[in-house]
Amino acid sequence: MKALIGLEDGTVMTARSFTGPGEAVGEIVFNTSMSGYQEVLTDPSYTAQLVTMTYPLIGNYGVNPEDMESRGVHPRAFLVREYQGYPSNYRSTENLAEFLKKYKVLGVEGLDTRMLTRKIRTVGAMKALITTEDMDPESVVRRAREWSGLVGRDMVERVASPVMYRWEENPVEGNTFPQTENGRFNVVAYDFGIKYNQLRLLTSKGCRVLAVPATTSAEEVLALKPDGVFLSNGPGDPAGVQGVVANIQALLGKLPIFGICLGHQMLGLAYGGSTYKLKFGHRGGNQPVKDLLTGKVEITSQNHGFCVDPESLPDSVEVTHINLNDGSLEGMRHKEYPAFSVQYHPEYAPGPHDAEYLFDRFIQLMEQAR
Missing domain, CATH: 3.40.50.880 (Class I glutamine amidotransferase (GATase) domain)
Structure with a gap:
C-alpha cells in the first residue's frame, strides 16, 4: 500500500505501508542501532516520534514478549528500508507487522532511509506526516508543519x-x-x-x-x-x-x-x-x-x-x-x-x-x- 511522507522543509517521499492503512504525525528522528528494534519500539522516550532505522533490514528476528521494555509501543510510526516478514529466530512469537498492528502503529518500508538520515543530520529533527490516506503532497507538507511539535510540551x-x-x-x-x-x-x-x-x-x-x-x-x-x-x-x-x-x-x-x-x-x-x-x-x-x-x-x-x-x-x-x-x-x-x-x-x-x-x-x- 502506497504511503506519502511529508517533512516540514517541503520534502516529500514515497514508501509502502507493511501494516495496512494509517496516518501518523510527529517528530521524525533516526536510530543507528543494528538490532534491538523491539526495545526501541517499546521505549517510552520515543513518544510522539516517527523512528527511522538506519540499518537496512528490519524484522528478521521477529518479536517476543520477553524483550518488552514497557507495556506498549510508543513511536507513532516506524520507517525501514526493507521489512522482513518471515523471521528466523527460535524466540520469535510473531512478526514485526503483527506486533505493530496490535498497537496501531504505522510501519512503512521502501524509502531511502540513507537519504532521510542525511537530511535529518543536515536540517535537524523535523515535524513530519506519514499517510496512506492523503496523496496530495502539498497537503501532507502543510499538515506536518501544523503539528505543535515537542518543545515546551509535557509528554x-x-x-x-x-x-x-x-x-x-x-x-x-x-x-x-x-x-x-x-x-x-x-x-x-x-x-x-x-x-x-x-x-x-x-x-x-x-x-x-x-x-x-x-x-x-x-x-x-x-x-x-x-x-x-x-x-x-x-x-x-x-x-x-x-x-x-x-x-x-x-x-x-x-x-x-x-x-x-x-x-x-x-x-x-x-x-x-x-x-x-x-x-x-x-x-x-x-x-x-x-x-x-x-x-x-x-x-x-x-x-x-x-x-x-x-x-x-x-x-x-x-x-x-x-x-x-x-x-x-x-x-x-x-x-x-x-x-x-x-x-x-x-x-x-x-x-x-x-x-x-x-x-x-x-x-x-x-x-x-x-
Whole structure:
C-alpha cells in the first residue's frame, strides 16, 4: 500500500505501508542501532516520534514478549528500508507487522532511509506526516508543519504510571516495597516513562524497587523511608514537564539520587541549570562517551533530543562525562550531595554493557549513606 511522507522543509517521499492503512504525525528522528528494534519500539522516550532505522533490514528476528521494555509501543510510526516478514529466530512469537498492528502503529518500508538520515543530520529533527490516506503532497507538507511539535510540551504525563507499583519481575500495583529475600536497599523509582531493564538491573543489584508516579511529592517519597531515589528516562522536553523539579530539589541532600536520560535532565534543572534541544539528537547503541573521572571511553546506548547546558550549571556541580561526537554533556555529579546522573542508558536495552557500573556506584552511595 502506497504511503506519502511529508517533512516540514517541503520534502516529500514515497514508501509502502507493511501494516495496512494509517496516518501518523510527529517528530521524525533516526536510530543507528543494528538490532534491538523491539526495545526501541517499546521505549517510552520515543513518544510522539516517527523512528527511522538506519540499518537496512528490519524484522528478521521477529518479536517476543520477553524483550518488552514497557507495556506498549510508543513511536507513532516506524520507517525501514526493507521489512522482513518471515523471521528466523527460535524466540520469535510473531512478526514485526503483527506486533505493530496490535498497537496501531504505522510501519512503512521502501524509502531511502540513507537519504532521510542525511537530511535529518543536515536540517535537524523535523515535524513530519506519514499517510496512506492523503496523496496530495502539498497537503501532507502543510499538515506536518501544523503539528505543535515537542518543545515546551509535557509528554511524561502520557506515559508515566498513574499509580505506585512494585517491581517483582513484572509491575505489580501496590504502595509498599516488595519483600524479596535478597533485597538490601529500598529504592523509590520516579516513573517518567521508565524502561523495564532499569528496574531489572536495580533488582539484580539487591534493591527492592517501588515505582511512583512522576508528580509524587518529596514528602510522600520521604514517608516511604527509602535508601535512595532513582530518576528514570522519559520522553520530550524536560522544561515542559510539570510538577517534578521542585520535588527533586526537596530531596537533594536527603537521599542518594541517580538519574538517567530525562531523569538526568530533570536533575540538571533542579540544580538550577537549563536545557536545550539538540539538532538531531543522539539515538543508537554506538555513542562514544568519555568518563572524565577515569579517562575511559564507553560505547553507550542513547535516546534523547534534549541536553543539559553545562555552562548553566552552578559551581557545586561537576561534569563527569562528555559525548565524543559533539562534546555535549553526558554526565554530572553534585560536589556536596550524593547525587549523580548520566544522559545515556546504562541499562543497555538495546546496546552495550559498558556503563552497568553506574548502578554499582548508586549502590555504593546508598551504603555510604547508611
